[in-house]
Amino acid sequence: MNVQQLEQELPPILLYAVPILVLALLIEWLIIRFHPEKAYDADDFRASLGIGIGSLIINAFMKSFILALGIFFYELVPWRMPSTWYTWVLTLVIIDFCNYLAHFTAHKQRVWWATHVTHHSSEHLNLSTAFRNSWTQHLKLVFFIPAWLTGADPVIAFSCYQLDLLHQFWIHTEVITKMPRWFEFIFVTPSHHRVHHGSNDAYLDKNFGSMFIIWDRLFGTFQEETETPKYGLTKPVDSQNVVYLNFHEWRDIWHDLRKTRSLKGAMKVLFGPPV
Template sequence: MNNEKLTLEQVLSMDLPNIILYAAPVMIILVALEWIISFYKKKDYYDGKDTFAATTIGIVNVAISASIKLITFGIILFFYNLVPWRIPDTWWSFILCLVWIDFWRYWAHRIAHENRFWWATHVTHHSSEKYNWSVSFRLGWTQHIKIVFFIPVALSGFHPVVFFICHQIEVLYQFWIHTEYIRKLPKPIEYIFTTPSHHRVHHARNDKYLDKNYGSTFIIWDRIFGTFQPEEEQADYGITRPVKSYNPVYLCFHEWMDIIKDIRNSKSLKEVYAMTFVRPSRLEEKRKSFRDK
């Protein structure tokens, strides 16, 4: 098997397809159609300011992705070149890579809900109290540091081109599951794949729905690791500490600002650590415990 090392120039010269960029016009058209249908049916699924904020966040995210392309490629390529083995570039390597990426996306997503530092990169996506296709655009501008969770994929020997194509497919998959209009699908699909029904649960702040259904493309990881919750009652969307703002910058950085504020008010290194890495759902409890000491 060819284990020749690749250079960044070689990877970039392969003219990788930007699937997300090609899909963007279709997604925008679908958002507009869903908005029009919601207006016609008098459904309270959209809010103009909320959608504008989500779209702005999404556009800036595309720009950030483009600007750090060399860094992202360089990280994956560095770890790919560290190992002596290679997975052949065949049709099945794409399927295998997709599943492997999805496994790590599950854990990256779960950690982003269970650790405040990583929650700060993800909270933007959950702060909307609406649930529609435009919400899929709301991805925090600091989310790109989560590339570290995908180093095991590079170390597995998947060609960087295979990695980036599969990762784009994974990201695109998230679009269609952000809607109220697609209800429960046939059981075999609901059992294996993440569906709108599963993801509505994930975006809800109902007590029984909190920190459930982290699956990206496949819901099987939640079933295996005990975080699965079927959709039962109507979801109440948003976060437990609502953010009353439509400012894209504030929506992307408010949690980081709160972390810095808590660090400044901390009276020990132990408190600094706790305020930075506490589980978000236990933040108030932790704050109280340090105040009472």
Template sequence: MSKEKLTLDQVLSLDLPNIILFAAPVMIGLVALEWFLSYKEKKDYYDGKDTIAATVIGLVNVAMSAGLKVITFGVILFFYNLVPWSFPNTWWSFVVCLFWLDFWRYWAHRISHENRFWWATHVTHHNSEKYNWSVSFRLSWTQHIKIIFFIPVALAGFHPVMFFIVHQLAVLYQFWIHTEYIDKLPRPIEYIFTTPSHHRVHHASNEKYLDKNYGSTFIIWDRMFGTFMPEEERPAYGLTKQVKSYNPLTLNFHEWADIFRDVKNSSSLKEAFAMVFTRPSELQEMKAKFKEKERVKV
């Protein structure tokens, strides 16, 4: 027997609270505390302008998420209704949903580092040379298109409300791992869950740390797919080619502007395609190849 299809009005009528919005004052309070401790202990963990920029970016992102709630629900609901099966509304379904969602968060995150188009939706999160709780606010204003990576969660039969709750909890989990104040945790925790130590590696610009530790809630995916790296020396944070700006608009759109410029300057469709979808770490090598081809033609 097939399940009863849901309508968007039915889901939205539940008027689910925006958990992240309610948690925002607590997170801002913890940022203020960490900033104070950093100042008192003379640790170079914060930059005032950088933190203000991150907070502005985060607040705009929360507002955008609320405004796009109907579209987000609509996409998930459409694909949920396509399949005849569904998970029961039980506690263990939430646990399974968390693991399945986190699996796709891993791949969405990894692709966002390995493909320039998707990197443009994520680079904002990495363009700070500091590492503190305010960095968790730096989520790109164009990241919302990554909803397509979570369609498999709906196709698995998880109710859109379950998806909405679990997804927000997964996003909130990211907050506490953005700090230098928490050292490595006991081995069982470090083996299964993504911790501040793991995520410090992910935010590093050190060559050996690049493109490592993509896990959101669980680090097990990195261990399974060969992208795990333990923290050794203290990382240097930021991009390999740092953007020197505190302007939220620049921080959100500098990579999109670079892509547009590179496509405009391309001499062929093949080159234009490569400028959009190449791996960011291979971009300069790719540009050099096309430049050499043009030189040989001449």
């Protein structure tokens, strides 16, 4: 399989979903437009939209490279998984677990936090917040190598990745309060993700799941929503400049690296906890 063949066979699930995403955004805006605390903030929305557009442009330039990378690791292994329904299910679970690991690590090590901090920069939570995908997030592709080594067809692997990403859109809202109990136990819901975006002491570094909340329950990172979340960073970023929001942590890392005089110090700056 080559990149051109994969591009032809891969369904553009996210593209198909665009009308639904826009409609959901409009419905949410209509519901909360007169709410004094939840209504869209114009500057915040423009920043989220600007970051999202920049991310889409970067994704377009990176697409062929990412597909080629997936094919490279797929071709490395001699085994192949059959193209059946259970391969789709298993691949989706594996990709979601890779996403959990990437997300968890992004909150624990500073160099990875720099690829994610942009997403937490808003002091609001609505569907537009989902657009705040860092322009350097593709560095986290290394966490998905295990999924590409399973032998699952790249069409299945990249389709499952799109589904996992799509699930993360609707959980960025305050309009939906709670889902049915069984759903809340298995899947990541808006309630779970509000906790993740909260800067409350009880909510810090909790609920890293993308589609399945099971990982958080298994590994002790789960937190129920018990108090009103305070959104944003523990050290707020007083800016709506999309370039600054994407690169301020990289700038700070560079400044700290210039001050260090040892390899150990440099490793601490890069892989120590966010400051």
